[in-house]
Amino acid sequence: MATRSTKTRNSTPRANDEVEASENGAESKNGASRNGTPKRKAVTAESMAASQRDISVSEFFAKNRHLLGFDNPRKALLTTVKEAVDNSLDACEEASILPEIWVHIESTGNNRYKIGIQDNGPGIMKKQIPLIFGKLLYGSKFHRLRMSRGQQGIGISAAGMYGMLTTGKPVKIISKISIRKPSHYYELQIDTKKNRPEILNGKGDGEDIPPGEKGHNYLEKHEIEWVTHYDAPDGEKADEVRSGTRVTIELEGRFHRGRGSVDDYLEQTAIANPHVTLHYLDPEGNKKTYPRSTDKLPVEPKEIKPHPYGVELGRLVSMLKESQATTLSAFLTTSFSRVTNAVARRICEEAKLSTRASTTRIGRQQADALYQAIQNTKISNPSTDCISPIGEECLLKGLYTVVPGEFFVAATRPPSVYRGNPFQIEVALAFGAANEAKKVTREALVQLLNESDARTLRQFIVTTFDGLGPDAADRILKVAEMGTRLSPGKLKAKDIDRLHDAMRNVNLSEGQSMQVLRYANRVPLQFQPAGCAITQAVINTNWRPYGLSQSRGSLPSGPVTIMVHMASVWVPFTSESKEAVASYPEIQKELRLAFQTIGRKLGMYLNRRKKVKQEGERRNVFLRYLGEVATAVSDINEVDRDGLYDQLLKVAQRKTAEADAKFDKRGRRVEKDTDFGDNVIIVEQESPDLKADDDSGESIPVKSQRTFL
Amino acid sequence: MAKKARRQVAASNGAKPKLTKADVKTLQSIRAMADGVVKMAERSRAPHLEVPSRALSNVKYNKSKKFIEMGNGTNKRELFNLSQAKSYMQTMLVGSGCKQLIEQNKTTSIRGMYYLLKHTIDGAKEETFDSQGDCDPIIEDLEVTLDSLREELHLYASNRGNMMGDLTLVDSGVELNCARVGRNGYSIPSIVEPNVLDFVAHNCKFILHVEKDTVFTRFVEDEFWKKHKCLLTHGSGQPPRGVRRMLNRLHSELKLPIYCLLDNDPWGYYIYSVIKQGSINLAYESKRMAIPDAKFMGLRSIDFERCDLSPSVTIKLSDTDVKRANQIRKYPWFENKKPWQKEIDTMLKNGFKLEVEALISKDISYVTEEYVPARLAERDFLD
Incomplete structure (x- = not known):
């Protein structure tokens, strides 16, 4: 929804100003003589015509804000951040600037938040600023076929409109296109009736802020927010931000943590955009920076003509x-x-x-x-250089740094086409991730409980933590000995302790369902998982052959996080709020194939893991019984029990080693390992139960392929 | 448990009870088994035991002696074999338990032994024995491995089976008459070896062994043993070792013929077979327990017609019954006996089985007043 046209040459303002009201002045043949209830005043075609008029886009969306993702205060806040960040990233990438983005959220009391988002992008020409931020359906990305985050040109202006509607405060924009040129500062309102920007400051013409030191003083004096310099290591001179745009919107919203929060969104954005540096300041004053892990910009996607x-x-x-x-x-x-x-x-x-x-x-x-x-007519598929996938390596890197686990795999499908639009599916999977519910600190839990608007504790757990289903919630609450229908806000300190303990101790990996991170053109999708083609494809894929359990019609269970990225010149969203991908058969097919590719590798890994585990268990059987045998024998003939135990243990180890080594035809030992192919990370785990048992100090090698029999 | 056991051994060392010759011998063989483990371990070999096999494949029907004998086949029980590791450990445990019993000169039931040895294995959530069913076969294994009888290991099974009739015996120094010990008769102990139990006098002509206590009570109530001068026994189904040993001693020492009145079904046939030839499982005990001269009195599959029974007292043969009947038919000691083959054939052809209790439908005392006297008079038995 980018509305921000950057300095692209071919972007001419030509979006339709108004949506045509249907059939203006349509006549009704016998409208005059209607014999309904006698008291009712007859409506004539003429009188009806008087009230039939144009509906402006902005009016339409002001009334239907849910279509744009502003259905509730919580979502409104996230959507605003999201739209602004998406636009910033698009602008930076288009201008080949390594993106650096500042996200500041500040509480102004009364459920109001001031959201400021600044980038180091190319900036916006003075003339375009009011149109981009103050007019719905105005943008550069709608009419071209090229992969970008934004599409329609609604998002940021809608966010501004929402802010204006809920707080009455104007949208503030400051934009700088060069270090030597003055920056422009605007305070805008949208005239919803006319879908037209209204400039409030500088007598309707905005303000110009001179460049350099003078400008910095001006900003300070007028309390205009702008990050002037990049962060620099101590003692070094910080570089000045040469260009960029900052938009500040004040709106009514709710800040929360957990699923569907700004924190989540930024983290997921960082996973899919390893070339971005994000600075985040939350309403409580906590600063967090996601530094970029690569200096390479993604390959610039080319614009293509329609197929x-x-x-x-x-x-x-x-x-x-x-x-x-x-x-x-x-x-x-x-x-x-x-x-x-x-x-x-x-x-x-x-x-x-x-x-x-x-x-x-x-x-x-x-x-x-x-x-x-x-x-x-047979026409070859469109060229696919208009999309730039994240790439398997970056996917793995992103997932590995953010999600803990023991096995990671990524796969990128070759590009494909739906309805003439090229698209590409990428997936990455992490197995063995401990659920975030396990990691939550007590303070964070208290905060989450207070912020939650869930009515029952069970609902709280299911909605707050990704990957926790009702089953897992019930198990946690059972261990905590608490009712499922307690109100989360009314817990006593003792109860919270119990809940916290239970969350840390319950084995969640069984009741845990797969966590699906959805991305479209590198933008995380956080809402409407059920209606999304990606989730549906995960559900419709049979994961059982790959070692995961899955009940019919639901996500597979297990400690699995899967990241799915759909890159396309035109991502078919189900609504303007861009929350879910529409399900085209071609997309479903590509998704399924991608899942199968990584599923196979996961299956191989799980098989190996199961085997190693079984063997560990088997070996433990001997180790366990050795002690009993030694005791019984020493009871009978009074030999030294521990001496005998050690001797038996040595025999066991020798026997095990012999059986573990595989021999080739000529009697030489061969090390055989499963071949996983490329783009797989395996974090070798130590077998905990074997370690616990083996107190002799000499451990039997864990990385073995079979045991003796 | 390990520590507990050791402590008890230490305590018992203080006041050493006198050991009999048999005890010393048994202790030696238990110790030999343990020494074997140490020797193997010292030589870095995987310890194992040779356990004589107690399966059908390792029993032979000795035609001249007319009972089942155990063959020479043994199973290797290895410590470092996944499927045998646990039973190896259990065998050693039972060995140490028996050693403890013998040294303290105490006896316990096999159930007691199970509780004595049951404990959680160190560092695991596993019990040494999950149930008594786990422990019993191990005890039997140890008996055959050490070539020691159960009583020599100071173990006994729970009592089952009673006896009624004019027989005077001395049980652990107490003299009693089996006709004067109440309505249930004398409860046959599980160990009836000559040093514990001796016969004094009797006034019996034969032994009538019935399957269960319902029928037994019928015979007692009708004073059948008085009228026919017999000894009544029952073994609550498959007779335990005590009953079988008792029958064997009564037969061989007092020269009393034995007639069995059992249900007409595969299980009844096998009870007779066990009394007569010995069991497959305890083949090594056959020479002490088998009574090759025992006779099968009934019920016969022809009794449905012979006694004119109502069809409503018959029980349909189940699939397992048929399967079992075919197994039994193929046992070597049944294979060459035409009357038995005919008997089993008839039962299978009938498609139903008959319990002794079915005779009650004719008259409550039909079995004592007509059926058995008639068979005795005709001398109509299966052998």
């Missing part, structure tokens, strides 16, 4: 109208990707039209024929 398969009839007609090409053949080759002269000729033949037919003379029927012909 013929992805164009619908209506669009085709309007494209024909707009086209500057004179002949049909020229139109086809210039307006679409992957259409060569030969392909254009084949399409025209199929449609029984001349290649030299004039585009202006193509009527409805011919357009229809042309449309059908396109569908029936």
Whole structure:
């Protein structure tokens, strides 16, 4: 929803100002004489016409704010941060600047928060600022086919509008395009009736802030927030922020932690964008920085023309109208990707039209024929350099640094196409991650309990912690000896202690369900998991052969975190709030194939793990019984029990080592290990139960492939 | 447990009870077993035991002696074998338990032994024995391994089985008459070896062994033993070792013939077979327990017609019954006996089994007043 057009040359403001109100002044034939209830005043077509009028986009969205992700105060706050950060990242990447983003959230009391987001992007031209932040459906990204986070040009202006509606405060924007040029400062309001920005400061013209030291003083004097310098190590001179944009929105919202929080969003953003540095200041004054782990910007995606398969009839007609090409053949080759002269000729033949037919003379029927012909002609898939995947290595790196675990695997599918739009699926999986519920500190738990709006304790656990299902919640509460229907806000200190203990001690890996991190064009999706194609594909994939348990129609269970990224020039979201990916069969298929690829590797790992564990257990059987045998024997013939035990242990170890080594045909030992292929991280675990048992100091090697029998 | 056991041994060393010759011998063999483990361990070898096999494959029917004998087959029981490690450990435990009993000159039931040895293994959530069913076969294994009888290990099974009739005996120094010990008769102890139990006098012509106490009570109430001058015994189903040893001694020492009145089903047949030839499981005890001359009186599969029984007292053969019947038919000691093959065939053809209690449907005392006297008079037995 980017509205922020950056200095891209071809972005001309041409978004429709208003949504057409339907059928203005439609006549009703017999509207006058309606014999309903006698008292009711008859409505005539004329009187109706008086109240029929245009609806502005901004009015429409002001009333339907849930469509944009502003359904409740909690979500509104996150959506605002998200829209601003997405825009910043898009702008920086487009300008080939390594993004550095500051997110400041400040409580102004009364459930109001001031959110300031600043980037080091290219900045915005003075003339464009009011339009970008004060007009809905204004942007640079809607009309082109290229992978970007934003799409429609609604997001940030809608956030501003929401802030204005709830607090009455204007949106403040400061933008700097060069270190030598003055920055511009605007305070904006949106005229919702007209979907038009209103500039409040500088007599309707904004303020100019001079560059350099003078400007810094000016900012300070007028209390305009702007980060002037990058963080620098002690003693070194900090670099000045040369350009960038900062938007400050004050809105009514709720700050919370846990699932669907700003913290979560930023963390997940950091996973998928290893080239970004994020500075985060939360309302409690805690500072957190996610430093970039790579200095390489993602490959810049190229803009492509639409692919013929992805164009619908209506669009085709309007494209024909707009086209500057004179002949049909020229139109086809210039307006679409992957259409060569030969392909254009084949399409025209199929449609029984001349290649030299004039585009202006193509009527409805011919357009229809042309449309059908396109569908029936074989056209190669669009080029895929318009999308830039994160890459398996970066995925692994990102997941490994954020999610603890013992096994990591990543896979990137080759690009594919749905409805003529190229897309690419990437997945990464971490196994063995301890649930965050286990790590939570008591203070954090108290805070979470206070912030939660869940009505019961069970609901609290399920909604606050990712990967905890009702089963796990019930187990925790059972161990804590607490009722499932207690109110989270009314717990006594003692109860909280018990709950905290239970959360740390209960084995959650069994009742834990897979945690799915969804991304679309590197943006984490945090809401509506159930309605999302990604979640559905996870559920529809059979994970049982890969060693995970899964009940029908639900996510597999186990300590698994899976990260799914869909990169596309046009991600098909189910709504403007961009919370869930729509389910196209092609997308489902690619997702499934990706899951199967990593599933196989997970299965291999789990098999190996199970085997090692079983062998450890088997070996323990001997170790356990050795003690008993030694005791019994020494009871009978009074030999030294411990001496005998040590001797038996040595025999056991020798026997084990012999059986563990695999021999090849010539009797030489071979070390055979499972081949996992590329892009897998295995964190070797020590077998804890073996260690506990083996007090002789000499341990039997854990990394063995089989035991003796 | 380990420590506890050692402490007890130490305590008992103080006042050493006198050991009998048999005890010394048993102690020696237990000790030899333990020494074997130490020797193996010293030579870095994996310790193992040779346990004579107690399976059907390792028993032979001795045609001349007419009972089942144990073969020479042994199973190796290794400590470093996953499926045998636990039973190896358990065998050693039972050995140390028996040593303790013998040294203190005490006896306990096999259930007592189970409790004596049951404890949680150090550093594991596992019990040495999960149930008594775990422990009993180990005790039997130890008996055969050490070639010692159960009583020599100072163990006994729980008492089961009674006896009624004009027999005077001395049980641990107490003289009693089996006809004057109440309605239930004399309860047969599990150890009835000559030094503990001796016969004094009797006025019996034969022994009638019945399967269960219902029938036994019927015979007692009708004073059958008085009328026919017999000794009545029952073994509550499959007779325990005490009853079988008692029957064997009564037969061999007092020269009393034995007739068995058992249910007409595979289980009844096998009870007879155990009394006559010895059991597969305890084949090593056969020479002390088998009574090759025992006769099978009934019920016979022809009794349904012979006694004109109502179809409602029959019990349909289950699949397991049929399977078991076919197994029994193939045992070497049944295989070449035509009357038995015919008997089993008839039962299978009937498709039902008959319990002795079924005769009650004719008349409460039909079994004592008509059925048994008639069979005795006809001398109609299966052998």
